[in-house]
Amino acid sequence: MNIGQASRASGVSAKMIRYYEEIELVRPASRTGANYREYAAREINELRFIKRGRSLGFSMAEIAQLLSLWRDRDRPSREVKAIADRHVADLDARIAGMQAMADTLRHLSQCCAGDGRPECPILADIAEASRSCDRPA
Amino acid sequence: MNIGQASRASGVSAKMIRYYEEIELVRPASRTGANYREYAAREINELRFIKRGRSLGFSMAEIAQLLSLWRDRDRPSREVKAIADRHVADLDARIAGMQAMADTLRHLSQCCAGDGRPECPILADIAEASRSCDRPA
DNA sequence: CTTGACCTTCCCATGATGGGAGGCCTGAGG
DNA sequence: CCTCAGGCCTCCCATCATGGGAAGGTCAAG
Numbered sequence A, B: 001m002n003i004g005q006a007s008r009a010s011g012v013s014a015k016m017i018r019y020y021e022e023i024e025l026v027r028p029a030s031r032t033g034a035n036y037r038e039y040a041a042r043e044i045n046e047l048r049f050i051k052r053g054r055s056l057g058f059s060m061a062e063i064a065q066l067l068s069l070w071r072d073r074d075r076p077s078r079e080v081k082a083i084a085d086r087h088v089a090d091l092d093a094r095i096a097g098m099q100a101m102a103d104t105l106r107h108l109s110q111c112c113a114g115d116g117r118p119e120c121p122i123l124a125d126i127a128e129a130s131r132s133c134d135r136p137a
Numbered sequence C: 001c002t003t004g005a006c007c008t009t010c011c012c013a014t015g016a017t018g019g020g021a022g023g024c025c026t027g028a029g030g
Numbered sequence D: 001c002c003t004c005a006g007g008c009c010t011c012c013c014a015t016c017a018t019g020g021g022a023a024g025g026t027c028a029a030g
Helices: A005-009 A016-021 A041-055 A060-071 A079-110 A121-128 B004-010 B014-022 B041-056 B060-071 B077-111 B121-128
Strands: none
Touching: A005 A016, A005 A121, A005 B014, A016 A041, A041 B121, A060 A079, A060 B014, A060 B077, A060 B121, A079 A121, A079 B077, A079 B121, A121 B060, A121 B077, B004 B014, B004 B041, B014 B041, B060 B077, B077 B121
16 A cells, blocks of 8 residues: 555545654655555554544644554553543633634624724724623624 | 833734734834834834734734724724624634534543553544443443 | 656745844943 | 943744645556
């Protein structure tokens, strides 16, 4: 299996497969006589693992840890759980931040006539951070 | 007011002030004889505006638009509102994505014993995306 | 043997931010 | 007037994960 086939089989782009090798997230692929990388089931599974980890929002650093725990048959599940829980806390914090932004903006937008007139509580707020309005829509 | 004072007054780092100038988000600052940038109230207000916009999660491109609307006394509030609403939709989408990640991980973590044993539904899921478990904690 | 699809490496860009080097300037104390 | 600290200048590099593209070698089907 060359890199293109591995890419299709794992859902990871060839570019990224090479990158993961470069940053030593995965072992260097073996090469054919023509210097083509070759992949077997084991590598495909690792690439799928990485892809799935990314889709859960883990950073490369976290995935590196998860991957090494996954490879270790004697890992304590405690360590995996710790990484996951830390990531959940991080996600929750970022969600809360974005939620606060969205709520503020929703409120301001509600107060904005959104017509041809120049008065705009949204701009007023960004300019002065007053966070309220008299003219609810 | 030189760049350090402007930085303190606006809460934007000197590095960033120079960067905003470079990407033409703000007009080039006037210079003293010694080539030092100088800032007046108007510029400080723009920097504050930018900072506030960033804290609401707007991208530089969006802030550029907002800033130009802010400078234009005849802007139609419609345009400001459109930018804000698009941004809120974007935030909501990202929040939903992260919420889904967090929910999945919370579920998996709940199923994980988190002790010294190697069995781990979190790793099992990342490896196979099965998304369920028999052993709820 | 030709052609097209695929592989290789290397470089560049993103977006917003920070770090740091090397060099000039300014202001306050001596 | 001189000196020294701290501030300013520009320029380069790094981040994180990803993609784009160029130049050149390779493989398989016709």
